[in-house]
Amino acid sequence: MPLPSASLYVHIPFCRKKCSYCDFFSVTNGEDRYRTVLSEILHQIKYFLVSYDFPRIETLYIGGGTPASLPSDILNRFLSDVRNLIPRIHSEFTVEVNPENVTEGLLQILEQRGVTRLSMGVQSLNNNVLKMLGRNTDSERTLSALACINRHWPGQKNFDIITGIPGQNMKEALTDIKSIAAFDPDHISLYSLTFEEGTPLFLKLNSGNIQKLSEDVEITMYEASLNLLESIGYNRYEVSNFSRAGFESIHNMGYWEMKPYFGSGPAGVSTIPGTSGPVRVENPKNIDLFLGGEEEKWGWVYEKIDSPSFFVEHLMMGFRLVRGIDVQRIKQVFSVDLQTIFPRTLHRWKPFLQQNGRFLALTRNGLNLLDSFLSDLLNEFDPSNIKTCTWP
Ligand code: SF4
Known part of the structure; x- marks a missing residue:
């Protein structure tokens, strides 16, 4: 592809x-x-x-x-x-x-x-x-x-x-x-x-x-x-x-913007598009297995990433950026609006959030509380809300 x-x-x-x-x-x-x-x-x-x-x-x-x-x-x-x-x-x-x-x-x-x-x-x-x-x-x-x-x-x-x-x-x-x-x-x-x-x-x-x-x-x-x-x-x-x-x-x-990447060498990880959605391909943390070469597909472990899990990965990476997560991109990839699927968390965290154009970001104080914020998002998350994924 x-x-x-x-x-x-x-x-x-x-x-x-x-x-x-x-x-x-x-x-x-x-x-x-x-x-x-x-x-x-x-x-x-x-x-x-x-x-x-x-x-x-x-x-x-x-x-x-x-x-x-x-x-x-x-x-x-x-x-x-x-x-x-x-x-x-x-x-x-x-x-x-x-x-x-x-x-x-x-x-x-x-x-x-x-x-x-x-x-x-x-x-x-x-x-x-x-x-x-x-x-x-x-x-x-x-x-x-x-x-x-x-x-x-x-x-x-x-x-x-x-x-x-x-x-x-x-x-x-x-x-x-x-x-x-x-x-x-x-x-x-x-x-x-x-x-x-x-x-x-x-x-x-x-x-x-x-x-x-x-x-x-x-x-x-x-x-x-x-x-x-x-x-x-x-x-x-x-x-x-x-x-x-x-x-x-x-x-x-x-990585933070969830663009496709390849990882080569023992322990290298790739996140790439597969035939029906994103896949993660992991080289083994083992030199002998890796040296099995193309014939043994380098000992790869494949994982098809389902859309809700991939959406969560986007949240966890995007909110790490001071600029924030690209809300338009989320809409484009997952056909969802963050405000619609996280109304309670976004309301509660309002004092720690700022919208800059297409980006929704944690404020400086908010970024210090990133783990709590992500955990609140996950608690409110309903995987059935994520039905599609058009990536990359
Ligand atoms: S042991 Fe780890 S931190 Fe130390 S040089 Fe090797 S990779 Fe770097």
Whole structure:
């Protein structure tokens, strides 16, 4: 089925060391499988391109895992092969890097292969925090990576920052943000630490070795961090994402706007149109299954997404945006009017909502209560109201 355009995410499932808070799929002992996995990823990308015949690839995002942890000759070759398959990327090409991988040579490779945006998980410049997070770097190494990027990287840059770390106080959190922002990124993703089940940090928490910040402290810290970022010129455009004007992440906007995307590589997920409505196709979080290749359909798990569930996904993504959810688009895709199907919730939340043209958005205070708002919407939701879905 021809699509107007689509985005592509590539998951490189390798890391040098596993961070203690991370539940993304990656392995640390994969050296002997770098080449086979990358070659299978290329094969899968080719399959997507041929099966769907896109007039254009909107954005390409290579993440993981740590793509930049691959040896430079292997990474260079892989990026070159990807570009042979996709010579033209319409609006954005991002690659994730970590401080311990950044060298002038790496940045040159990325630039030569047409990468337009680099995204680095900085997380913190405080050694206690980096240690708590189990990062494979320290403050000195991270500062030198930031300086190297500022000297040698001509493209856009995003830095990820995490706050709400056990033992962290407000002053430390704000100092961290100021020091990282001093390297002048175009975009900052600011997250509050979450304890994902099964991670070493989660186990430490459960065994009482560390203590979570209280919810009040965590919220106050996030609010102060947000104010700081806004005061130095970063606009919040999504719950956890901030940018200078015009530097929003186009790739991630695609997720929040529920545009079609392909995910290649172990753990990569696609949301694409099927023969009778949207489908989700998940690559396994297992390298051996993925290497079964096209013959075994890469171990895919298919799920046909029913219209009511897909509608709920649109709500959960759309209300994350400061701009709000596109009410006209909802009407076009699901033939429903939000006011008609959520009269009680929209009335009750009126003080926290604002209509800006075709967008219905939570106010700044409302966005802090996003989870409660979504839960009220879901409580009022009657799936029988959603009968059709014309997507994308
Ligand atoms: S480097 Fe990134 S993907 Fe790898 S373990 Fe750390 S946070 Fe997870």
